[in-house]
Amino acid sequence: MERIPILKMGVFLLVTIQVDMHDRLALTLQDDLTDQIVKHRARGVLIDISTLEMVDSFIGRMLGTIASMARLLDADTVVVGMQPSVAITLVELGLSLKGIRTALDVEKGMAALQLAFAERGDTQDDDS
Amino acid sequence: MTIRKCETMSIVTAEHIVLVRQAVRKQSVALGFNLVDQTKFVTAASELARNTLDHGGGGSVHLEIVETDRRTGIRLTFEDQGPGIANLDLALTDGYTSGNGMGLGLSGARRLSNEFEIWSEPGKGTRVTIVRWK
Ligand SMILES: Nc1ncnc2c1ncn2[C@@H]1O[C@H](COP(=O)(O)OP(=O)(O)O)[C@@H](O)[C@H]1O
Ligand SMILES: [Mg+2]
Numbered sequence: 001m002e003r004i005p006i007l008k009m010g011v012f013l014l015v016t017i018q019v020d021m022h023d024r025l026a027l028t029l030q031d032d033l034t035d036q037i038v039k040h041r042a043r044g045v046l047i048d049i050s051t052l053e054m055v056d057s058f059i060g061r062m063l064g065t066i067a068s069m070a071r072l073l074d075a076d077t078v079v080v081g082m083q084p085s086v087a088i089t090l091v092e093l094g095l096s097l098k099g100i101r102t103a104l105d106v107e108k109g110m111a112a113l114q115l116a117f118a119e120r121g122d123t124q125d126d127d128s
Numbered sequence: 129m130t131i132r133k134c135e136t137m138s139i140v141t142a143e144h145i146v147l148v149r150q151a152v153r154k155q156s157v158a159l160g161f162n163l164v165d166q167t168k169f170v171t172a173a174s175e176l177a178r179n180t181l182d183h184g185g186g187g188s189v190h191l192e193i194v195e196t197d198r199r200t201g202i203r204l205t206f207e208d209q210g211p212g213i214a215n216l217d218l219a220l221t222d223g224y225t226s227g228n229g230m231g232l233g234l235s236g237a238r239r240l241s242n243e244f245e246i247w248s249e250p251g252k253g254t255r256v257t258i259v260r261w262k
Contacts, residue, residue: 023142093236
């Protein structure tokens with residue numbers, strides 16, 4: 001089955017959405033991400049949408065769901081790289097993406113995740 | 129008004145929504161829409177295609193290039209023989225959904241288009257037409 005790859009970078013997970021997502025793929029990503037957050041005890045998820053030429057309410061809802069699921073699993077989410085034309089369209093569509101943190105690019109998104117992680121002051125492994 | 133080109137695509141699976149988006153993008157580019165206008169119209173089309181599939185139980189979209197003596201545009205007509213909509217005002221309200229959507233598809237598609245027309249009859253089906261001019 002077709003899947004969107006999830007990369008592990010330290011305590012963070014990185015997802016680059018590179019295809020015009022159909023609905024099932026979006027739902028699979030949601031499930032896969034939840035599994036991976038738990039498996040790797042990830043503390044942050046970075047979703048790069050810079051190649052997405054369009055975000056409709058379905059994808060918007062998916063991003064919101066991922067962010068809330070991640071929050072419940074004690075991980076932050078940052079969405080990066082939204083194209084300006086996509087942002088303009090989202091405003092007119094009426095989708096505010098409330099509760100989703102955004103950053104300009106992967107670098108700034110990573111910095112935001114790292115800062116949040118440092119501020120929480122938790123350790124990487126709470127088994128000990 | 130003359131119709132320069134037309135094409136009908138069925139909307140029966142989620143993959144079809146992707147194909148509709150791609151077809152609308154292609155025509156928007158061909159007509160010289162700027163990137164923002166392309167994105168707005170593709171997004172409107174995506175919302176309506178999903179409604180056709182999810183609420184209408186599947187249907188089709190008719191894509192036309194329309195021309196008047198003053199301007200050229202793209203007209204999309206989404207059609208299904210599904211349950212129809214009993215209360216159009218309610219359905220067009222931001223945030224209203226009868227399912228678990230965000231309730232922004234119809235109202236959003238209206239804002240993202242230059243012209244918007246909807247016909248629906250309970251038990252018969254739904255037809256939504258949108259136009260975006262160059
Ligand atoms: N083609 C359709 N057939 C039947 N009902 C529809 C159709 N399109 C829209 N609706 C109704 O209008 C409501 C609002 O649609 P929309 O704004 O796209 O929100 P959503 O799809 O998120 O529910 C839907 O929840 C549904 O009840
Ligand atoms: Mg909808």
